[in-house]
Amino acid sequence: MFLAFRDLRFAKGRFTLMTSALFLISLMVVTLSGLTSGLGNRSIAAIENIGADHFAFGAPPDGRSVSFAESTVTTRQYAELAEADGVDAASIIGVAPARISVDGREVAASAFGVDGHSFAAPVVLGAGSVAVDADLANDNGWTNGTRILMSGKVFTITALVDDSFYSHQPVVWMDHDAWMSLPSAGGSDGTVVALRTSAGFDADSVGEATGTAVTDGRGALNAIGSYTSERGSLLLMQTMLMIVSALVVGAFFTVWTIQRGQDLAVLKAVGASTRYLLQDALGQSSIVLVLGSGLGTLAAAGLGTAASQSVPFSLTMSTTVVPFLALVATGMIGAAASLVRIAKVDPLAALAAAR
Incomplete structure (x- = not known):
């Protein structure tokens, strides 16, 4: 690592510029990751x-995937599902838009109709009681x-429920019979049947x-239109930033290798092995990547913590540490592009340059 540390010490401007670029890329990737999750x-x-x-779900037309927006189930299907082999518990759930009015002020929400004594209900619900999202209530x-x-x-x-959202709207939980009387329910018995199986x-x-389409939990989440469209767009942006990071790091270290070609040739002429030079280059790349990406991740975590008070931002290991490790990994792949030139350095070039 002698040459790596010497370069870092004497070419501060270049490496500061590179670290700053990685800082900004990491800041954007981690921030996007937190927003995607939130x-x-x-x-x-x-x-x-x-x-x-x-x-x-209600069986969709041929060629169509299941969707909460288009699904309807009947109480007959619910009863048959509850009696099916391997089903430990079943609960019919109705999902419909609703308008809530208090003192003349109206707010939009999603009404979830469930059996108030089933596992699907967040709390026990009676005919005239509802449970609402805590943020909506506050x-x-x-x-x-x-x-x-x-x-x-x-x-x-009768109860406030934490973290209860559906398709970007707060949820109001109510008894299933009361839900069926809502005009927005459209006269249906329910939207889906939730199952606990063995x-x-x-x-x-x-x-x-x-006569239904049964899917697992992941499939049910993908049946929420807003979730799949938003997540797909934001994940694509993250992927593009990862690719940009690899290209930037690869281009920087390739140019840097060309510029210090004579130093590498001299080291080879005095006995340094190719393996030593490759380890030196990778060590230098890792220092710059960890420093730039680490600072960007910390800044994004701080920014996200402050922003979470007003925007949906999720600060977890998967939204901070995972993007940081992914950036370092893709950056190292980009830096590996410069190793070809290092492996081909000819020690005779040092002698030729000295003549």
């Missing part, structure tokens, strides 16, 4: 928190006991027997 959570949190491992000054108006009917808030459950055969 936005995704605002679309799927209510479905994830139900705790079902499978969901039965934003509007609602508390337990607040009376709200939905579709001309009065309900009482070994021996065959999703395909159960779906065929009940």
Whole structure:
């Protein structure tokens, strides 16, 4: 690492510029990662928190994938699913848009109708009671006991539920029978049936027997339109930034290798092995990558912590450490492009240059 540390010490401007570029790329990647996770959570949190491992949708037309927006199920299908082999518990769930009015002020929400005593209900619900997302309640000054108006009917808030969102809207949990009376329910019995299953459950055969399309939890999340479209776009942006990072690092170290070609030739002439020079170059690359990407990750974490008060930002190991490691890995791949020139350095070049 002698040459690597010497270069870092005497070419501070160049390496500061490179570190700054990696800092900015890392800042953008980690920030996007946190926003991707945060936005995704605002679309799927209510479905994830139900705790079902499978969901039965109304069978879509041929060639179409399952979708919460287009699915309807009947109480007959629900009863058949509850009796199917391998099903430990089943709960019919209705999903519909709703308008909540309190003291003349209206807010939009998603109404989830469930059996108030089933596993799908976040709390026990009665005919005239509802549970609402805690953030929605705090934003509007609602508390337990607040009376709200939905579709001309009065309900009482009996519980506040943390992190309860669906398709970027806060969720209001209500009894299934009350949900069926909402005009936005369109007269349907429900949207999906949530299932808890055990070994021996065959999703395909159960779906065929009940006229439904049964999917696992991941498939159910992908059936939420806002989740798949947003996540796909943001992940593409992250991928592009990773590629840019690899190209920037590769270009920088390739040019840097060309410029210090004579130094490398001299080292080879006095006995340095090719392996030593390759290790030296990779060590130098790793120092710059870890420093630049690490500082960018820390800055993004701090920025995300502050921003999470007003925007959906998720700060976890998967949104900080994983992007940081991915940036270092892709950067090292880019830096490896310069190793070819190092391996081909001719020690006679040093003698020729000295003449």
